[in-house]
Amino acid sequence: MFAPDRPVHFTRQSPSVHNGLKGLRLLCISAMAWAVSGCSLLQTESFNFQAELPENFTISATTYYDAASGESCPGHKVVKSDQPKGTQLIELKLPLTEKVKGCSRVLKSVVLNIEGQWGKRELDMSLQKAALYIRDEPTETTRPFPASGPLVFQGQCQWLFRTVGSRRFIRKILQCRALDANGVVQKSLAGGSMLRDGLAGRTVKLVLSVAQKEQPYYRGWWLETPKGWRPCTGLWGTNNEEYCTEPYKFLDSFKMPDGRDCTVYPNCTE
Template identity: 95%
Template sequence: MRHIRDLTHSYRRALYISAMAWLLSGCSLLQTESFNFQAELPENFTISATTYYDAASGESCPGHKVIKSDQPKGTQLIELKLPLTEKVKGCSRVLKSVVLNIKGQWGKRELDMSLQKAALYIRDEPTETTRPFPASGPLVFQGQCQWLFRTSGPNRVIRKILKCRALDANGVVQKSLAGGSMLRDGLAGRTVKLVLSVAQKEKPYYRGWWLETPKGWRPCTGLWGTNNEEFCTEPYKFLESFKMPDGRDCTVYPNCTE
């Protein structure tokens, strides 16, 4: 009889250990539920992600954000695993959005760079802009970055500003930021990919302040009587010169000389 009691006790203990292991495993899986984010980047671009969480339904805890680090320099394909849920101090939070911080380097100096943002939104209900998941493979969002040039400072040195926008299915540039929205349901374990390209031609930062000629862009002046670029009006008057970042005095961009 004692032998039977010992076996029963051992059996119950084994069941208890197995049950606890299963529960812990289940909690671990819940806490680490995530999706894969990939970014395909042009040369001299980097990207990092900031994830924003809100309290789960029925809870009153505040949201928070977690910053993911940049990828190593020279890497044109980055992959991050982004948690869909977070639990901090007993408070459950769910991922609502991901802000993607894009950095483009246009020159050799450290300051020769510009920043832009893209965004991913996780929806609980479908909207007109929510993208469905494909039957297989990643959900891909296309975007295009445009370099915009202008002169800056008393020496009228060329500087560049980055502008990144979404592309539609036909490759047409949209007004919205690169990225988009997707449903939470079915997102766990899937891959979401942002593919960024760069427009072949640069454009002036101020529309209508430079005139495009067969030799290149020329900065207008004369409207307000300054020695800086100004809105182009006929008869056209141009700046005598401006400086390239490397110090050259030029009259047209990007060819420098006519």
């Protein structure tokens, strides 16, 4: 006689095992999504830009891109801070890569638009630029990243004064230049260059200061005296400031922004 076949038993999974399998399936799906979206994740790479500004200064950035793969799709965009005007520490997030209409682009440079307010009226302002350059290979001027903390570029802004118009009103022009490691003013614009490799997620900081003493816009057209700067005239026979030559001859007066008639700057009267 043959023994009857043994019955087959199906074991019901416990809730914990079922949830574990469900979690494993979700993990696998997430991993597949990560792999599929790898390119789009790269497109969101960025770095943090900070600007430490003097009082009455503000800054915005214009980012310039080139095609990543030899295509012809350069472009640029303006990035402005949403922080209140007058904030002296500006922070911007600047994308390193992006994709526009199927064209992949990489960041090549950032032009920093500096605005300084020198008077109370809205038009009493002047613009100057600084720049950041992103290099794929190191050069003599490429700055290395520190082991920790931000990569800092130092700059100094100088207010330059002159007279304009038939009434010879004082106007001011902003000039910002880079500072070297010893704090010496350079001829180049504020900012500098850095390597693309390692830039993602890091912070780059521009620290701007203002020179304590203002200078004439036209060098040699004003004479510095113990009481202040006096505008020369007489060389070309006009009623405006001109190059100083001996014997010195000075303008009778010029006007300060508030309308005062003055003979020396910035003290107004001798």
